[in-house]
Amino acid sequence: MEGLLDLxxxxxxAELLSLSPPGWGMNLLRGLGKSLQIAFGAFxxxxxxxxxxxYGKLYGGPVIRDLLAIYTTVVRAVPELVLILILYFxxxxxxxxxxxxxxxxxxxxxxxxxxxxxLGVVQGAYSTEVLRGAILxxxxxxxxxxxxxxxxxxxxxxxxxxxxxxxxxxxxxxxLWLIATKDTALLAVVGFSELTLExxxxxxxxxxxxxxxxxxxALYLMVTLMSSALFQLLERRxxxxxxxxxxxxx
Amino acid sequence: MKLKTSLLAxxxxxxxxxxxxxxxxxxxxxxxxxxxxxxxxxxxxxxVGWEVEVIxxxxxxxxxxxxxxxxxxxxxxxxxxxxxxxxxxASMSITEERMQTIDFSNPYYNTPAVIVADKSLDIEATPAxxxxxxxxxxxxxxxxxxxxxxxxxxxxxxxxTQDEANQDxxxxxxxxxxADSIAMADFVATDAGQCCEIKGAVANDEAILGKGVGAxxxxxxxxxxxxxxxxxxxxxxxxxxxxxxxxxxxxxxxxE
Amino acid sequence: MMRMIRPMLMPHRLVLIALAVALAVWCALTxxxxxxxxxxxxxxxxxxxxxxLLVASTVLGFLLAVPLGFAQAVGPWYLSTPARVFxxxxxxxxxxxxxxxxxxxxxxxxxQIDGIRDSVLWPYLRQAWPYALLxxxxxxxxxxxxVMRGAFSGxxxxxxxxxxxxxxxxxxxxxxxxxxxxxxxxxxxxGGETILQLKATPLVATITVVEIFAVSSRVRQDTFVIYEPLxxxxxxxxxxxxxxxxxxxxxxxxxxxxxPGN
Numbered sequence: 001m002e003g004l005l006d007l008x009x010x011x012x013x014a015e016l017l018s019l020s021p022p023g024w025g026m027n028l029l030r031g032l033g034k035s036l037q038i039a040f041g042a043f044x045x046x047x048x049x050x051x052x053x054x055y056g057k058l059y060g061g062p063v064i065r066d067l068l069a070i071y072t073t074v075v076r077a078v079p080e081l082v083l084i085l086i087l088y089f090x091x092x093x094x095x096x097x098x099x100x101x102x103x104x105x106x107x108x109x110x111x112x113x114x115x116x117x118x119l120g121v122v123q124g125a126y127s128t129e130v131l132r133g134a135i136l137x138x139x140x141x142x143x144x145x146x147x148x149x150x151x152x153x154x155x156x157x158x159x160x161x162x163x164x165x166x167x168x169x170x171x172x173x174x175x176l177w178l179i180a181t182k183d184t185a186l187l188a189v190v191g192f193s194e195l196t197l198e199x200x201x202x203x204x205x206x207x208x209x210x211x212x213x214x215x216x217x218a219l220y221l222m223v224t225l226m227s228s229a230l231f232q233l234l235e236r237r238x239x240x241x242x243x244x245x246x247x248x249x250x
Numbered sequence: 251m252k253l254k255t256s257l258l259a260x261x262x263x264x265x266x267x268x269x270x271x272x273x274x275x276x277x278x279x280x281x282x283x284x285x286x287x288x289x290x291x292x293x294x295x296x297x298v299g300w301e302v303e304v305i306x307x308x309x310x311x312x313x314x315x316x317x318x319x320x321x322x323x324x325x326x327x328x329x330x331x332x333x334x335x336x337x338x339x340a341s342m343s344i345t346e347e348r349m350q351t352i353d354f355s356n357p358y359y360n361t362p363a364v365i366v367a368d369k370s371l372d373i374e375a376t377p378a379x380x381x382x383x384x385x386x387x388x389x390x391x392x393x394x395x396x397x398x399x400x401x402x403x404x405x406x407x408x409x410x411t412q413d414e415a416n417q418d419x420x421x422x423x424x425x426x427x428x429a430d431s432i433a434m435a436d437f438v439a440t441d442a443g444q445c446c447e448i449k450g451a452v453a454n455d456e457a458i459l460g461k462g463v464g465a466x467x468x469x470x471x472x473x474x475x476x477x478x479x480x481x482x483x484x485x486x487x488x489x490x491x492x493x494x495x496x497x498x499x500x501x502x503x504x505x506e
Numbered sequence: 507m508m509r510m511i512r513p514m515l516m517p518h519r520l521v522l523i524a525l526a527v528a529l530a531v532w533c534a535l536t537x538x539x540x541x542x543x544x545x546x547x548x549x550x551x552x553x554x555x556x557x558x559l560l561v562a563s564t565v566l567g568f569l570l571a572v573p574l575g576f577a578q579a580v581g582p583w584y585l586s587t588p589a590r591v592f593x594x595x596x597x598x599x600x601x602x603x604x605x606x607x608x609x610x611x612x613x614x615x616x617x618q619i620d621g622i623r624d625s626v627l628w629p630y631l632r633q634a635w636p637y638a639l640l641x642x643x644x645x646x647x648x649x650x651x652x653v654m655r656g657a658f659s660g661x662x663x664x665x666x667x668x669x670x671x672x673x674x675x676x677x678x679x680x681x682x683x684x685x686x687x688x689x690x691x692x693x694x695x696x697g698g699e700t701i702l703q704l705k706a707t708p709l710v711a712t713i714t715v716v717e718i719f720a721v722s723s724r725v726r727q728d729t730f731v732i733y734e735p736l737x738x739x740x741x742x743x744x745x746x747x748x749x750x751x752x753x754x755x756x757x758x759x760x761x762x763x764x765x766p767g768n
Contacts, residue, residue: 021292021293021294022293023293024293026293026294026295027291027293027295030295062516062518062519063518063522066518066519066522067522074740074744076701076747077701077705077743077744077747077748078705078740078743078744078747079704079705079706079707079708079719079743080705081708081709081719082708082719082736082739082740082743083740085325085736086733086736086737086740088325089325089328089332089732089733089736090733092332092333092334093332093333096332096333178597178598182599182600182601183600184600185600185601185602185603186600186602186709188602189322189324189410189602189712190322190325191281191282191283191320191321191322191323191325193282193320196600196602196603197282199603200283200606201282201283201284201290201291202293203610204283204284204411204413204414204417205284205286205290205291205292205293207417207441207442207614208614209417209606209607209610209611209613209614210607210611210614210615213603213606213607213610213611214607214611216603217595217599217603217604217607220598220599220600220603221594221595221598221599224597224598224599225594225598324723324726324727327730328726328730328732347730348730350730351730384632386714389723389724389727390727394727395728407634407714408714408716408720408724409714410712414610417610417613417614418613420614420617421613421614421616421617422616422617422622422623422632423613423616423631423632423633423634424632442617445617
């Protein structure tokens with residue numbers, strides 16, 4: 001009897017999760033796509049901020065360094081949810097005011113772009129720290145050698161610093177990417193239709209809370225596990241030709 | 251070069267997302283959380299419900315090019331004033347409090363607020379009867395404001411969506427919920443709603459409960475307000491409102 | 507004290523401080539704060555609940571993290587595998603989803619359980635805070651369990667062998683040598699983890715727990731004042747985070763350590 005119930009329960013879940021319309025599977029996948037899009041964009045945007053931030057912290061003047069210190073401290077002390085609300089309201093407001101002042105009229109800000117902006121600013125603070133540490137870990141001699149050859153700063157960054165620091169930065173960046181994917185869930189609170197909000201809509205429409213939350217959890221877990229594996233591969237590739245770091249302390 | 255590609259992708263996404271809008275499109279903000287039977291997403295991802303059809307009809311009658319834009323209910327007024335949307339049509343009641351921040355069109359429906367509770371509980375929709383009970387309400391609603399004003403002797407729990415309050419009523423975590431009578435009639439007709447029944451309407455207080463549901467627009471956006479008023483008047487006059495209502499409800503939900 | 511003040515006296519810092527003060531004054535004078543007196547009592551209650559949730563979930567989570575880390579570091583496979591799976595599940599999914607799963611998922615099965623409303627647990631099951639505490643505790647345990655695994659593996663083998671050679675019983679060995687050393691190892695990271703936990707607490711506002719974040723939302727909903735409560739809220743979190751950092755620095759200084767190299 002119990003086995004039959006179990007089977008029936010599962011059959012109902014499978015029906016709810018099926019990909020064609022009576023089931024909500026497609027909605028979850030659509031949400032997952034949005035989540036990944038936002039996470040990817042925010043990660044990239046964060047890296048841009050992080051690269052400038054790291055260079056500013058290392059080579060900038062005292063004022064830039066202090067301002068960057070304030071930025072990273074604030075972002076690391078204030079909950080993401082609060083930052084998201086502030087950036088969401090302030091960001092769109094500012095952009096619209098700026099656009100109107102310049103005489104462009106209103107600028108459309110899509111949900112995805114707003115999500116990328118909001119999470120990117122948060123990611124940027126963490127990226128700054130990760131990249132700063134990685135740049136510091138690059139043997140000074142390599143950079144000095146490039147300078148001695150008269151390499152211009154941008155080329156030095158592109159040809160020497162970034163490739164050399166990549167292997168040091170990858171573990172930290174992998175962690176940041178995982179945080180980015182999970183932080184997209186917070187956007188549900190501001191009403192972006194990413195995976196968590198789609199899940200909540202499906203769950204409250206069908207009252208099958210367990211089924212949908214577990215399914216969404218499985219999707220997030222899949223993304224986490226797959227990206228971890230991918231980053232491990234990347235790390236191994238970027239470490240080619242370097243002595244193994246295994247056992248070299250924590 | 252992985253780094254470079256992801257950087258480019260991030261920038262491209264930003265640039266694409268922030269493109270200029272089609273100038274004459276009107277973005278109608280609806281609550282991103284399901285609010286059946288007025289507006290909720292179906293499994294194909296489309297928004298359906300009474301209010302969605304009314305929005306469609308009003309826009310058609312007023313010759314407006316409308317797009318539905320789901321926004322978190324909790325942030326829907328800031329989204330309007332921040333110009334992410336142009337109008338709110340999300341079952342928002344016209345209240346004095348809200349009129350200080352935004353303008354409203356004429357109402358397009360009005361329904362009383364009711365108390366719903368477990369069938370086994372002997373509860374009336376009065377402050378005295380609800381004292382000591384746990385009442386669930388949705389955040390940023392007239393019901394939250396009303397409960398705070400009148401049910402001070404009860405424990406008030408605030409939910410992000412009415413659906414979640416209903417869910418907790420079904421689970422027994424709250425004793426009662428105050429909400430719109432139509433939405434609640436819909437809930438008590440569902441499987442989960444079998445637990446509960448409508449105990450009655452709360453005493454009216456127009457200052458808090460408002461004068462019906464209207465479309466919210468930014469202060470001073472009179473052109474849009476007039477256009478929406480015209481659309482609402484048109485669908486009320488030509489029977490479209492009545493026809494849509496008949497498809498969802500047994501009784502009319504608009505009165506002068 | 508001078509050590510802290512002197513760096514602040516550099517010319518550009520003086521300008522920055524002056525700017526910050528000017529900004530604070532501008533905020534105080536031009537933004538709307540008239541709602542503050544009315545909501546202050548509620549805000550204090552909310553603050554208390556945030557701190558209470560933070561402390562309780564960190565302590566309970568840490569107690570749970572010790573066996574989780576120990577099992578992963580040295581346990582037999584039938585203990586280490588479940589521990590590893592648990593940590594992966596917690597770390598691989600968003601906390602918001604875990605909170606909703608616990609609260610609404612469990613809530614949806616209550617009506618199918620006969621007699622649950624008459625049980626002694628029912629008054630607690632009806633409240634939201636037990637779910638919030640449980641979710642936050644499990645989350646902290648998941649993240650900290652992973653850290654503790656490293657900490658247990660990092661304990662000097664020689665010390666363990668010496669203790670064994672003295673015939674120390676296994677539990678005493680754990681209590682006197684292994685655990686203190688492992689905690690010593692994680693102490694520098696514990697402050698950061700606690701701040702991360704603080705940053706996770708506002709999520710429980712979504713299941714009706716009235717902590718400080720929920721109070722700020724309430725102000726926004728009641729008065730339509732958007733930025734001011736959020737800015738004040740950010741300030742409150744920064745102060746709490748600062749206090750946590752200071753407390754852990756004090757704790758770390760009290761623990762005598764011999765760092766390699768000095």
